[in-house]
Amino acid sequence: MKSASQPRDRGIPEATVARLPLYLRALHGMAERGVATVSSEDLAVAAGVNSAKLRKDLSHLGSYGTRGVGYEVEYLVYQISRELGLTQDWAVAIVGVGNLGRALANYGGFVSRGFRVAALVDADPEVVGDTIAGLNVEHIDELEAVIKRRGVSIVVLATPAAAAQKVCDRVIAVGVTSILNFAPVVLSVPESVDVRKVDLSIELQILAFHEQRKAGGPLMAVDGQ
Amino acid sequence: MKSASQPRDRGIPEATVARLPLYLRALHGMAERGVATVSSEDLAVAAGVNSAKLRKDLSHLGSYGTRGVGYEVEYLVYQISRELGLTQDWAVAIVGVGNLGRALANYGGFVSRGFRVAALVDADPEVVGDTIAGLNVEHIDELEAVIKRRGVSIVVLATPAAAAQKVCDRVIAVGVTSILNFAPVVLSVPESVDVRKVDLSIELQILAFHEQRKAGGPLMAVDGQ
DNA sequence: CCGACTTTGTGCATCGGTTCACAAAGGGAT
DNA sequence: ATCCCTTTGTGAACCGATGCACAAAGTCGG
Numbered sequence: 001m002k003s004a005s006q007p008r009d010r011g012i013p014e015a016t017v018a019r020l021p022l023y024l025r026a027l028h029g030m031a032e033r034g035v036a037t038v039s040s041e042d043l044a045v046a047a048g049v050n051s052a053k054l055r056k057d058l059s060h061l062g063s064y065g066t067r068g069v070g071y072e073v074e075y076l077v078y079q080i081s082r083e084l085g086l087t088q089d090w091a092v093a094i095v096g097v098g099n100l101g102r103a104l105a106n107y108g109g110f111v112s113r114g115f116r117v118a119a120l121v122d123a124d125p126e127v128v129g130d131t132i133a134g135l136n137v138e139h140i141d142e143l144e145a146v147i148k149r150r151g152v153s154i155v156v157l158a159t160p161a162a163a164a165q166k167v168c169d170r171v172i173a174v175g176v177t178s179i180l181n182f183a184p185v186v187l188s189v190p191e192s193v194d195v196r197k198v199d200l201s202i203e204l205q206i207l208a209f210h211e212q213r214k215a216g217g218p219l220m221a222v223d224g225q
Numbered sequence: 226m227k228s229a230s231q232p233r234d235r236g237i238p239e240a241t242v243a244r245l246p247l248y249l250r251a252l253h254g255m256a257e258r259g260v261a262t263v264s265s266e267d268l269a270v271a272a273g274v275n276s277a278k279l280r281k282d283l284s285h286l287g288s289y290g291t292r293g294v295g296y297e298v299e300y301l302v303y304q305i306s307r308e309l310g311l312t313q314d315w316a317v318a319i320v321g322v323g324n325l326g327r328a329l330a331n332y333g334g335f336v337s338r339g340f341r342v343a344a345l346v347d348a349d350p351e352v353v354g355d356t357i358a359g360l361n362v363e364h365i366d367e368l369e370a371v372i373k374r375r376g377v378s379i380v381v382l383a384t385p386a387a388a389a390q391k392v393c394d395r396v397i398a399v400g401v402t403s404i405l406n407f408a409p410v411v412l413s414v415p416e417s418v419d420v421r422k423v424d425l426s427i428e429l430q431i432l433a434f435h436e437q438r439k440a441g442g443p444l445m446a447v448d449g450q
Numbered sequence: 451c452c453g454a455c456t457t458t459g460t461g462c463a464t465c466g467g468t469t470c471a472c473a474a475a476g477g478g479a480t
Numbered sequence: 481a482t483c484c485c486t487t488t489g490t491g492a493a494c495c496g497a498t499g500c501a502c503a504a505a506g507t508c509g510g
Contacts, residue, residue, distance in 0.1 A: 015497060021430040025409065039457065048411035052460095052499055059459055067458045067506045084430050085437030092429070099328035106324045107425060115429055153440070154432055177439055178432040180425075184250065186273035194435045196428045200332060200405075203421045204317070204340055205246040205309050207379055207403040210419045212310030214402055215378075240467060264487065277469055284489055292475045292488040 012083070016057040020080050022047045023054065027077045028113075039070035086114035093119040093152040095167050096159035097127050097137050100182055104158060105133040118150040123163070143167070144174045154178045161185045237308070241282040245305050247272045248279065252302045253338075264295035311339035318344040318377040320392050321384035322352050322362050325407055329383060330358040343375040348388070368392070369399045379403045386410045393420075 026046035044051035065071045094101050123140040130137045155171045164183035179195045251271035269276035290296045319326050348365040355362045380396045389408035404420045
């Protein structure tokens with residue numbers, strides 16, 4: 001590579017960004033198994049995508065492959081990690097320590113690469129003060145203070161639906177611009193804030209739709225038996 | 226296509242299907258608040274989308290609005306529910322009763338409309354036999370039997386990554402064709418099987434990417450204070 | 451050093467989805 | 481009954497993403 005000094009286009013397609021973590025995971029697996037280089041074809045299979053798409057995705061980060069050979073696994077891991085911002089570590093706060101919040105706090109893959117659960121916050125006096133996954137649960141009144149003190153830049157909302165918007169507003173007010181929302185509500189946020197939503201019931205409903213189609217066929221009995 | 230007798234085109238765009246649950250949720254809220262009719266503009270705002278998109282989405286189900294007035298809330302709820310297959314009830318099995326599986330089993334919104342957690346399955350003898358969310362946890366050896374006995378048609382995978390593919394193969398072998406996968410692996414399944422993936426760490430990585438761009442700008446300080 | 455072979459990177463056609471903008475359709479007032 | 485006002489439903493332009501197919505670029509054996 002010659003002038004590879006500034007490969008980042010500053011304009012990576014959203015669809016590509018969403019797939020990079022997938023490639024990264026596949027590459028990590030390969031690195032662990034001692035694979036040194038990989039072709040776009042093999043990596044594509046491992047990531048469950050088509051190889052042309054994979055090559056185009058990677059081409060957005062720069063020209064990191066060698067024609068006739070493939071990609072060097074370690075190097076590609078580094079480049080993708082870097083592009084995704086995983087070379088620094090991100091402090092994450094989880095707000096809402098119900099069943100889901102607890103599960104997230106204990107979730108291994110969460111904490112693994114680049115991310116660190118730095119704070120747990122809840123409103124219920126019953127759980128405030130408890131230690132979960134080695135962390136003290138702090139009171140929601142302390143929300144702003146905790147976020148600043150721990151340098152939190154990503155907030156995970158695992159609160160009940162009714163509380164989500166309020167918490168959201170508060171964390172935005174102290175400068176948080178990235179939110180992962182598990183509460184089943186549409187959050188209203190300024191343009192500059194990034195919200196990603198994970199909604200279990202929506203996923204189920206989409207599955208049900210397709211399942212119904214498959215089961216039903218041309219004419220289905222809607223009859224209860 | 227003239228004969229509008231069969232408004233369902235049998236070809237609803239995937240993007241539309243993914244938004245219908247959103248509209249449905251907004252409509253349920255309105256119905257509870259006693260709203261009788263709603264314009265595409267208002268519903269769009271409530272669902273967080275653009276009104277033209279909403280109208281086009283709804284037009285795929287049929288012509289259920291009244292020009293100059295809007296949509297009748299109750300009626301629209303029914304039509305969307307019907308289209309999504311929520312008028313019947315779906316038996317869901319959760320495989321893997323770790324932190325996440327437990328959270329899912331207890332998740333209210335899960336069980337609410339159309340879905341019913343019908344079985345919990347795990348491999349750990351420690352938890353088999355426990356009662357969680359009113360359900361007995363059954364042993365993974367019973368997987369096939371349980372699925373058949375309870376009429377499960379949707380399986381939620383909340384197992385460790387290493388176990389997911391095996392469980393997946395087994396449930397497919399007994400006829401399951403809809404899977405919601407929380408394990409961080411790419412499942413390999415036949416064409417006919419529908420897999421949706423929820424991956425917490427991928428969502429975080431996407432957020433980190435954007436956060437980095439925002440924070441970083443041209444040259445960023447990675448300094449921890 | 452050359453020629454055959456492999457695999458990348460990408461131009462181009464295509465496709466699905468989004469958005470605009472407006473004619474058609476209905477309600478309500480006069 | 482007629483006209484005006486509101487809001488739907490959709491044709492058409494646009495935009496981003498996908499996938500094909502191939503030239504360019506590199507490796508490796510002889």
